[in-house]
Amino acid sequence: MGFRQDWDALGVRIDGLAQAGLFVVQTAPAVGADFYGVLNSVVLPNAAETFMLLEQFHTAHESSLPPRAGEALKRFIHLQGGFFKDKKPTGFPALQGMVALLQSIRAEVTHYMTDLEFAQHRRVERAFEHLKRSLIVDEQLATRWEAAFDKHETHCEKLGAVHLLAHGLWAFKASEAGAATDLILGSPLEADDHVEAVADALVLTEWKRVTDPKDLPSHAARARSQAGKYAAGILGGVELRSFRYLVFVSERDLVMPKDILEGGVHYRHINIPVMAKTPSTA
Numbered sequence: 269m270g271f272r273q274d275w276d277a278l279g280v281r282i283d284g285l286a287q288a289g290l291f292v293v294q295t296a297p298a299v300g301a302d303f304y305g306v307l308n309s310v311v312l313p314n315a316a317e318t319f320m321l322l323e324q325f326h327t328a329h330e331s332s333l334p335p336r337a338g339e340a341l342k343r344f345i346h347l348q349g350g351f352f353k354d355k356k357p358t359g360f361p362a363l364q365g366m367v368a369l370l371q372s373i374r375a376e377v378t379h380y381m382t383d384l385e386f387a388q389h390r391r392v393e394r395a396f397e398h399l400k401r402s403l404i405v406d407e408q409l410a411t412r413w414e415a416a417f418d419k420h421e422t423h424c425e426k427l428g429a430v431h432l433l434a435h436g437l438w439a440f441k442a443s444e445a446g447a448a449t450d451l452i453l454g455s456p457l458e459a460d461d462h463v464e465a466v467a468d469a470l471v472l473t474e475w476k477r478v479t480d481p482k483d484l485p486s487h488a489a490r491a492r493s494q495a496g497k498y499a500a501g502i503l504g505g506v507e508l509r510s511f512r513y514l515v516f517v518s519e520r521d522l523v524m525p526k527d528i529l530e531g532g533v534h535y536r537h538i539n540i541p542v543m544a545k546t547p548s549t550a
Contacts, residue, residue, distance in 0.1 A: 271329035282370045289363045308358050315366040319352040337380035344373045388469040389511045395435035413542040421477035424517045425451050438467035442498035470507040478518040519543045
């Protein structure tokens, strides 16, 4: 299952723990009365196991989680591991602490999973994946991209911008002065009613044409430098601020450098091979 389904399942478990604990508290004839010892024998071990499931969830989905959700969960596991694993608290105080902590992290991570920026980032990733797969199956599209690749990288970025717009994404690049430049018109871009009426998100991209794989590191450095000049936030609320996309158009598939996180901004490296081979052919 995906991380959202797994997280929903953990949420149901945490809610069940809270309801069981509340039932024990409400039905106890006196504070601390637990005649059958269900807290120490069942409920609290269940809570400890739920913490272990949170650890497993983080390990399994760390690379897919929205950044702030992953950071919150990692911090919680680091800070509260001793309470759930080492101290082994018992009785009503332990119930109070464990359930409160589990409900707190559930609320925090769920909040970050509704991060609109991350949802838009997933849309950008889908748009690039759509383009790459289309180049494999659509011969006419592949021919247009090959012709653009033979001419200049600006021809590639214009085709790319049109493709992204079909996904509701208005792509732009950074000028030398750090302003936003329209990829198709080459003119300064400002957020206005027209742009916001057309696009769900404004996306910073930097396109490079790679004719020799040996030149990829230098192209990547230049793309990162150029994208880094942009003064984030000048295009308003629909701008995707936490992600910037460095796109490398090549004849064949290239192995991309690792993505970079700097100043709260993720620099993604995307390869668009215009003569890509399917995995079976390769």
